[in-house]
Amino acid sequence: MAISVFDLFKVGIGPSSSHTVGPMRAARQFALKLDAAGLLPATTRITATLMGSLGATGRGHASDRAIVLGLMGQEPDTVPMALVFGCMDALQAQPTLAVLGRHPIAFDPAHDLVWEPQQRLPFHPNALRLSAWDAAGLRLLEDTFYSVGGGFIVPQALADHPERHGDVAPGAATLPLPFQHASELLQRCAEHGIGIAEVMRRNEARWHAPADIDPGLDRIWQAMQDCVIRGCHQDGELPGGFHVHRRAPALLRKLLAAGDAHNAPTPLLTHSLTEMDWVTLWALAVNEENAAGGRVVTAPTNGAAGIVPAVLHHAMRHLPGADDQRARDFLLTAAAIGLLFKENASISGAEVGCQGEVGVACAMAAAGLCAVMGGTPEQVENAAEIGMEHHLGLTCDPVGGLVQIPCIERNAVGAVQAIHAARLALLGDGRHRVSLDDVIRTMKQTGADMQTRYKETALGGLAVHIVAC
Ligand code: SF4
Incomplete structure (x- = not known):
């Protein structure tokens, strides 16, 4: 589809x-x-x-x-x-x-x-x-x-008759540059001498007039930024009875104070890795807003909604030469990777555990960042593969059935991992042993083998070891 x-x-x-x-x-x-x-x-x-x-x-x-x-x-x-x-x-x-x-x-x-x-x-x-x-x-x-x-x-009706999927959504074959697997995506790039973002852009013409695509992408990026801003300015406790405090506003205050090295509240924040703390802030802001029931962008899910915006903020704020086109190419590239996982495995924590949510979001963000940092399609595919490979087997065990612990912090960690994956791929030449298609197949099988209690049931893992007080 x-x-x-x-x-x-x-x-x-x-x-x-x-x-x-x-x-x-x-x-x-x-x-x-x-x-x-x-x-x-x-x-x-x-x-x-x-x-x-x-x-x-x-x-x-x-x-x-x-x-x-x-x-x-x-x-x-x-x-x-x-x-x-x-x-x-x-x-x-x-x-x-x-x-x-x-x-x-x-x-x-x-x-x-x-x-x-x-x-x-x-x-x-x-x-x-x-x-x-x-x-x-x-x-x-x-x-x-x-x-x-x-x-x-x-x-x-569709679950009973998968052959009717074409009634509600076009098949991949109807796209100008069809691809079902990462290998085919790379093939399309090579045949036309274009990047992954351009493949997605040309396929998007199946649904939208070319003039509508950039404004649509800009609206998504704006919605992500709005969510970060709201999350950075909402203090207090999240709903649900676990007394989880929002951390983003306090972290923002610390980071702003650290902008002036003399006022830095802790030596940690004057370190060269402070950029990482900003990435943490952006991810926390989105996921705290999500946990509070606020407005967010699925990327590819709500539970994992902080990783793509956090890494995109990093690409736009920390890397030189940012313009609107960078955000669009990032989103198109990230979407290509998300689609591969959705079509060939799953993006549902209830079906394959958190590897299908935070793992996929990490792969998407790693690919988007690698692309806008000048990576070749092969390096981008490598970045996505690294992003998922080290999330294989990650379970979904939300404490209290809420999307708070471990979800919120897990997005911050996943965002930093995505940056690492992109940089690791850029240090190579795109050649690597495990393909993205291999890792997608592995993720699907690992999810099928995972016990039900670790798949968004709150019956295993942290969910049974942490209780409300
Ligand atoms: S632990 Fe479960 S609910 Fe939380 S982000 Fe991961 S998949 Fe979603």
């Missing part, structure tokens, strides 16, 4: 692309389907069953709120943040919601949302079944959706 760069980098809300953005889009799609079938006037009740990983960690990931917003017809990129933060309180005060904003029904989250963590459907561990009922208790419509990572959803 061919995927646009703007499907991979989507503006949404936190804290999770698979558990918040995906369920919200699924619930909206269900409401629209009800309406299109003329069933909305007869609908008096809607129930939602959250299965597998959605059932296990959906509460901590605000899946309940996402479903409510989706049924109301709201979309992740445009929903007013006041509604995001106020809708559950409003529902508690008065248990009714307006489907698509115009058809009121009674809705009690305690009864109408059913959590079934033990029930795992074969297609994907994140399954959501939505049912609409009339006043006599007759079921009017039922559909199951799978939230497959990064905010992407697959309805049951």
Whole structure:
């Protein structure tokens, strides 16, 4: 399946692309389907069953709120943040919601949302079944959706008939410069004497007029910067009961003070590695904003949303000669790598563990940075391979089912690793022993072998060793 760069980098809300953005889009799609079938006037009740990983960690990931917003017809990129933060309180005060904003029904989250963590459907561990009922208790419509990572959803009809994917998205073969694997991507670059970003740009013409591509990329970069700014200026504690404090604002104050060496609060911050502390700041800011349910860009997921923006900030602020084109090429290159993982393995923590989120984000950011630092397509492929190779086997064990520990810090570490991977690749000539395709295959197999408790269920790892107090 061919995927646009703007499907991979989507503006949404936190804290999770698979558990918040995906369920919200699924619930909206269900409401629209009800309406299109003329069933909305007869609908008096809607129930939602959250299965597998959605059932296990959906509460901590605000899946309940996402479903409510989706049924109301709201979309992740445009929903007013006041509604995001106020809708559950409003529902508690008065248990009714307006489907698509115009058809009121009674809705009690305690009864109408059913959590079934033990029930795992074969297609994907994140399954959501939505049912609409009339006043006599007759079921009017039922559909199951799978939230497959990064905010992407697959309805049951498509899960049953993968050959129909072409009905909703073009196949890779329909692209001007088709590629399914990294080897083919490199081939396209060699055939046309262009870089990875240019391959992506030409393929993007499948969806968008050439004149719309740069403004679209600029909007994504702006949304990432806005998120960093908000995260840098929001002090306080994150929701969820684990008393996790936001660290970005205090770190920003220290780094600004360190700008004047005499005022540096600690000798550490006058060190030449201070650039690394800025990268840490940018990643923390994004992921703290995400954990608070704020507006972020999936890159490729919400849990891993801090790595690409942090490394892109580094490319724009720390490296000389930055211009708008650098940010665009970075994003296009990073997206190419994200698409390879999405198409050939997974970007879902519930399916392959955190290697599919933070690991993929690290590979994407390493590739983007390597490209804008002048790397050849082979060096860029090498950077992405290094970025993932050292995340293989990384588990997903979010404490309390929240996207906070280890997720927030893990993004800061992943961003620094991405910079290291890019620089390591640039020190070589692009020739290397393990190909990106090899590492993608390995990641997929490792994810399949990983025990379920380490795949976004909060039943293993740190999640069972750290308790709320
Ligand atoms: S541990 Fe990784 S995969 Fe799991 S929720 Fe956190 S960021 Fe996502």
